[in-house]
Amino acid sequence: MVILTLNCGSSSAKYQVYDWDNKDVLAVGIVERIGLEYSTIEQKSTGKEVYEARFSSPTHMEAIQLVLKMLVDEKYGCIKSLDEIGAVGHRVLHGGEYFKKSTLVTDEVIEKLKEIIPLGPLHMPANIMGIEVARKLMPNVPQAIVMDTAWHQTMEEAAFMYAVPYSWYKDYNVRRYGFHGTSHLYCAKRAAVLLGKENKDTNVIIMHIGNGASGCAVKNGVCIDTSMGLTPLEGLVMGSRSGDMDPAIIPYMCKNLGVTPAEMDTLLNKKSGLIGICGKSDRRDVHTAALEGDKLAQLGIDMEIHRIKKYIGAYAALLGRVDAVVFTAGVGEMGDHIRKGALSGLENFGIKLDEKKNALSHCRNTETCISADDSPVKIFVIPTDEELVMTEDAFALMNGTYDIHTNFHYTFESPDYVNKARARGLVENLKKTPELESIIAHPVRK
Incomplete structure (x- = not known):
């Protein structure tokens, strides 16, 4: 089974395909210039030629349609059938006061996300559009949202409140939310392993x-x-x-x-x-x-x-x-x-x-x-790995084993964890700079 992660911006869609059973990245890609006179796509599948092309993508619908087509392409793709996709994880900028952790997508969840568009007017519409398109194209695949703000929900009031009229918080949700949450989560847990x-x-x-x-x-x-x-x-x-x-x-x-x-x-x-x-x-x-x-x-x-x-x-x-x-x-x-x-x-x-x-x-x-x-x-x-956090959250939600990060254990929290894609990258780095080996941070066994 593979997990697809999507990160839809206002004019772009980044994606990754992860082989859950073998713990390896099968493909990464990006569509850019969505909604402009022409769009571009670049896809890199492991062991395959890089696919690059210009095409017409007035909306995210055309972009994600092409992404799904290229994932199963015989020459450039990484899977044989879309049936191999077990879950889709979507990066979402803002969870507001509604979403304290990752969650499966429902019609009600989408309506809640639309309510908090004013908290992220530059990013939220594109995030939501990507979710709606993916649900339409893959109606039987579980879809999960992973919020940038979720990691920061452990802050206390003294840290997240602003010294403005309290009614601004009660009536308009004005507070510190924080972002890059999946990155901070990954790095915090990897740092613990290295320590x-x-x-x-x-x-x-x-x-x-x-x-x-x-x-x-x-x-x-x-x-x-x-x-x-x-x-x-x-x-x-x-x-x-x-x-x-x-x-x-x-x-x-x-x-x-x-x-x-x-x-x-x-x-x-x-x-x-x-x-x-x-x-x-x-x-x-x-x-x-x-x-x-x-x-x-x-x-x-x-x-x-x-x-x-x-x-x-x-x-x-x-x-x-x-x-x-x-x-x-x-x-x-x-x-x-x-x-x-x-x-x-x-x-x-x-x-x-x-x-x-x-x-x-x-x-x-x-x-x-x-x-x-x-x-x-x-x-x-x-090196951060936000896509891996999204992948693990999506798999766990689909599997019914997910919990808030303070109770949930990620695979990369183990000293024995090996990221195969990064291991291949490390080999290439060492070929170029052998001295790099002297500063590699190795996990400390407890």
Whole structure:
């Protein structure tokens, strides 16, 4: 049996096919430019040629139809029949106050999701559309939703409430929800394995740094605070999002620029962050420009590092004892200059980076330990695997064995767990950089 996971954005649909019995990824793919003059698809099936094509996809219906067709394609596909799909897991941005954990999709669930569209107007309509299309095309296959917000539901009121009129929370659900939950869940539980501790005994700080970025403080294995808020706009400096700022700036600049609240929302989400400072959001481009003397690119890097460092210090204060700091997602995994800058000067917190190890850790698929040998706090780079969390939740829901993450045991929480797809990637990494073997983070047997 295989599990299909779908992550539908406003103009894209990412997908993965996972062989549950053999614990291996069979295919990954993405459809982009949905709703534009033409769409594109790229699919990589294990042992097959990469499939790339342009096609017409006015809506997610055409996109997902093509995805299902290509999964069973003799030349490019990964399964013989759609009957092999046992469940579909959908990533959903927001669970609001309704969904505290993953759940199977019903008509009632979809209606509840539609009610909370105002909490995520940029993402929720596409998430819901993907679910509805998949249900229509695969009516007999169980469908599950996995919320970005679910992991953060363990926060206490003092952490998730804002100091605004309480009626805003009661009447309009204004509170901190947090996002990147599946990523933070995966990294928290993998960090416990690498530390040789029970999840419930582990205190870690996780920095998910990609185009979107968020931090999470994990105490005794659960989230106690996170940087994103009602929406993904709050917190760290991101590729195109502002992160933390004085709220009074908004009415001030609305007046000065003559823009509407909706236009200001677009400015803060799409035209701020690094792209607002230096005109670039891809960290590779920003780093290259800084090395070539671009002062605004260097300013953007300095601002990003400053904000990450500030959150690490704040979370260390909340946790008291810190077992590990974890970096994940594209920049967290590849941006050694960001990690170096963010961790420098934190020795008084017991966080000591080994710069040579840090420079070596510049690859995908490999869990590494980059802290100095005498560092009281471990520093891990853990490639996140949100799709695996979605896969396991979907399988367990279909199988009737699922429970909230504080009671549920994932396969990747075992020291003996082997991700076959990543193992293949690690072999390739070691061929390119044999020295990488010296910093691989191995599970500690209890």
